[in-house]
Amino acid sequence: MIQEYRLKDGTKRYLIKCYMGLDSLTGKRITTTRRGFRTQKEASLAEARLKLEYEEKTFNAKNSKYTFQQIYELFLVEHKNTVKPGTYATTRRYAKLHILPKIANKRIDSFTVLDCQKLVNQWAEYFNSAKYPKGITQQVFDYAIKMNIITDNPMRKVKLPKRKETINEVNKFYNTDELKHFFDCVKDYGNMKYLAFFRLLAFTGMRKGEALALNWSDIDFNKKQVHITKGVVLDENEIPIISTTKTKKSVRTVSLDDESLAILRKWKLEQAKELMSIGINSLNKHQLLFTYDANKLYRPSYSNCWLEQIIKKYNLKKITMHGFRHSHCSLLFEMGTPIQVVQDRLGHTNIKTTMDIYTHVTEKQRDDIAENFAKHIGF
Incomplete structure (x- = not known):
């Protein structure tokens, strides 16, 4: 509010009275008065500035209490x-x-x-x-x-501390002999679901969530391909759901070998018999490759137990589920597969991810050069 008043000598002046609200402690009205302005415009500007300063002060005081x-x-x-x-x-x-x-x-x-x-x-x-x-x-x-x-x-x-190198960083995957031994153990274990699941991971490099989200319609037995377009994740209530792939680059089509296709055919037949025994018809395009109980969707972490069972029973080298993806990538490089082809097959968005594994492989090859050269020369 702006009011006009007079000094003793009759000079005109203006004052402002601003209502700022209620005191949070006492509940009383807060009013501020300023006087001595020569013009109404000057008083009006001062009033606006006063209100703004108070609002900012109040706002900051209020915000400072946020945790x-x-x-x-x-x-x-x-x-x-x-x-x-x-x-x-x-x-x-x-x-x-x-x-x-x-x-x-x-x-x-x-x-x-x-x-x-x-x-x-x-x-x-x-x-x-x-x-x-x-x-x-x-x-x-x-x-x-x-x-x-x-x-x-x-x-x-803040700077991120340098990532600590673990002692077995390079050995968190299986080489050719270790991978062959692993699958010999899985076959001996006698679970066709496990065999089909681990075969997909090791021979395509797909993520476990991508494998658990596969429908039989994603497997093209004629063209020998698998279409990876989705993945299993947990929602906010910790319930597994089908979602998009990790990145756009992860949507891809990957070729399959004859042995992997044969294993998948056997598993498809066995799964159909298992589901039929509980009254579920699996002959539809939306049927998932891997389910439990009454055709329920697996949590991604559940498959970790399958790996732990195999490793523990046969006393195998410990790797994580992601180790099969690393194994596939490493073996592709050992075959001489171009980096871009490996990146596309695994769905790596960032080439650095591919290059990190490539570096591990080439370092191993570098260490073996001297011995291999001597064997080749023969003296």
Whole structure:
């Protein structure tokens, strides 16, 4: 409100009275008065500036009380609508297990670069690489900036610690002899489902989630191909669902060898008999290759148990499920397959992923050069 008044000498002046709201502690009205303005326009500008300054001060005071978890929960609402269900579910799992337990109640405006660096260092010790939890936390800070809650993202100024090289980094896959022995053991184990599943992983390089999402219509027995167009992921409720592939590059068609096709035919027949025994007709194009109970979809992690069973019973070298993909890639390189062909077959979006494995193979070949050369020369 602007009012006109007079000085003792009769000079005209203007004053402003601004109502700012209620005091959060006392509940009383907050009113600010300023006087001495020579013109009404000058008073009007001062009034606008005063209100803006107060709103900014109040807004900042209010925002400074936000915790990381409060901002994270707001971020999740937007995040859910911009990423795939599997990515959203993974974000929530990482946050619940590894991020929120450490910083949930810390005020969002109180983080320093040093705080964030210490946090990332801790994650690096646990995960061997802190890239994923750092990325999630960084996105939450970015969201807070977008909402004008903070003005800077300290996590963006943090350096990722160098990834620790594990002793058996190069040996987390099977060579030709080890792979042959593994499949001899699987055949001896006597489970056709396991044999078909591991054969697909080892002889196509597909991911376990991609294999578990396959329908029989994705297998072209005539053209000897498998069409990889989807994958199994967990939704926000930890329930397995069919989703898109990991990346656009992961949508691909991969050739199959005759032995793999023969194994798949045997498994298809055995599966049909198993499902028929419980009243389920599997002769439809949407029938999945791998299911359990009443034709239910497997969780991706469930297949890890199959591998553990085989390794434990036959005392085999331990590798992860992803090791079969690594094995396939490595053996392709040993055959002399061009890098671009390997990248396309495995659906690697980033050529660096392919090159990392290529480096392992070529280093091994480099170490064997001297001995192989001597054998070739013969003296």
